[in-house]
Amino acid sequence: MAHHTHHHHASDDETGMAELLDLDAEVLHPLLTEMTALLEELAGDTPPRRILDLGSGTGAGTLALLQRFGEAEAVAVDASESMLLRLHEKARELGLADRIHTVQADLDDEWPPLDTVDLVWASASLHHLADPDRGLREIFAALRPGGLLAVLELDSFPRFLPEDLGFGRPGFEERCHAALAEQRGHDLPDLGSDWGPRLSRAGFAVKVERVFDVELTPPLPAAAGRYAEATLRRGGARLRGLLSPDDQAVLDALLDEGGPHHVLRRTDLTVRATRTAWVAGRP
Ligand SMILES: C[S@@+](CC[C@H](N)C(=O)[O-])C[C@H]1O[C@@H](n2cnc3c(N)ncnc32)[C@H](O)[C@@H]1O
Known part of the structure; x- marks a missing residue:
């Protein structure tokens, strides 16, 4: 080649x-x-x-x-x-x-x-x-x-999380998507x-x-959890400064590898x- x-x-x-x-x-x-x-x-x-x-x-x-x-x-x-x-x-x-x-x-x-x-x-x-x-x-x-x-x-980017994550912040993923969509209107208007x-x-x-x-x-393909994590990490980097402090804390907890709430520990993920x-x- x-x-x-x-x-x-x-x-x-x-x-x-x-x-x-x-x-x-x-x-x-x-x-x-x-x-x-x-x-x-x-x-x-x-x-x-x-x-x-x-x-x-x-x-x-x-x-x-x-x-x-x-x-x-x-x-x-x-x-x-x-x-x-x-x-x-x-x-x-x-x-x-x-x-x-x-x-x-x-x-x-x-x-x-x-x-x-x-x-x-x-x-x-x-x-x-x-x-x-x-x-x-x-x-x-x-x-x-x-x-x-x-x-x-x-x-839009895929969705993985249940409506209620158990952190008292229902609708977290939708708010992330709304913020991303608004930002994309500027960056990627043709999406x-x-x-x-x-x-x-x-x-x-x-x-x-x-x-x-x-x-x-569930049962999801083995790569689905890593796919969710990678999507959240990339989306999260774009969302820096755009989420409320409470939602930012949820995102940080989901991406905290050593922590109890890391996304790979969840058994309630789906891929949509x-x-x-x-x-x-x-x-
Ligand atoms: C979201 S990825 C899709 C990759 C692949 N087609 C797929 O479906 O898995 C977009 C790709 O387009 C490439 N790309 C973006 N802008 C480009 C440009 N102006 N010229 C050439 N490639 C570009 C990026 O490097 C990236 O690999």
């Missing part, structure tokens, strides 16, 4: 994000399986051979797609070198490395030269772009006529966007829009997440 990178060390933020993405992929794996099955069905008798994963992160999508489409090769593009290194490692473990080419590029700049592909996958990445509509036009140009684009997006009309405006024909409501109850997928074709 060729690897073009600028060398720099992974920031704590990137490392935290990479862990979270890996846990996300593990806990929500059934969703990826369903998505790749849907793409297989839509592709009919011309399964994709050239795949482009934009904002690939640690490769959840790239790897699931290569496992589904045995004849395919993939190009994974991400701005983060450390994400791509992790993707490479995982691909090697799965014996898929020789079918993957990684490209480090910031998609807010000029796009790297990309060969025409049969399938573009963009999971939780479009909302990171400064101008996603321009991104959609670039994707359109990278697809062969008849090729497919799969967009997977989240409305939770309705991508269907935007895809149409970019020239695509939307074939499928599907909402995945994930609700996992909503993801929306759009599959569109280039006419």
Whole structure:
């Protein structure tokens, strides 16, 4: 696998994000399986051979797609070198490395030269772009006529906690989400966007829009507790200074590894997440 990178060390933020993405992929794996099955069905008798994963992160999508489409090769593009290194490692473990080419590029700049592909996958990445509509036009140009684009997006971060945690602060998680949503309105205005009309405006024909409501109850997959912890830790870092002192104390207790209230000690966690997928074709 060729690897073009600028060398720099992974920031704590990137490392935290990479862990979270890996846990996300593990806990929500059934969703990826369903998505790749849907793409297989839509592709009919011309399964994709050239795949482009934009904002690939640690490769959840790239790897699931290569496992589904045995004849395919993939190009994974991400701005983060450390994400791509992790993707490479995982691909090697799965014996898929020789079918993957990684490209480090910031998609807010000029796009790297990309060969025409049969399938573009963009999971939780479009909302990171400064101008996603321009991104959609670039994707359109990278697809062969008849090729497919799969967009997977989240409305918000997943939820894990019961309404009443037993600290006398019912509604804690909802207040965290409300504060995060308000902050995101500034930082990530395209999160939770309705991508269907935007895809149409970019020239695509939307074939499928599907909402995945994930609700996992105990017994949870082994990674679910760590997924909850990583999500709270990342969300918590963003929420610093935004929560009331009482809610901040709850958050600190949930993240205090040595303490009695650490989130991994709880037996009442669930996983609730909503993801929306759009599959569109280039006419
Ligand atoms: C939430 S993650 C999603 C990763 C992966 N697609 C998944 O579903 O697990 C968003 C990814 O987009 C990348 N990203 C954000 N802005 C980018 C940009 N301007 N150019 C390239 N990649 C970008 C980040 O580095 C990160 O890996």
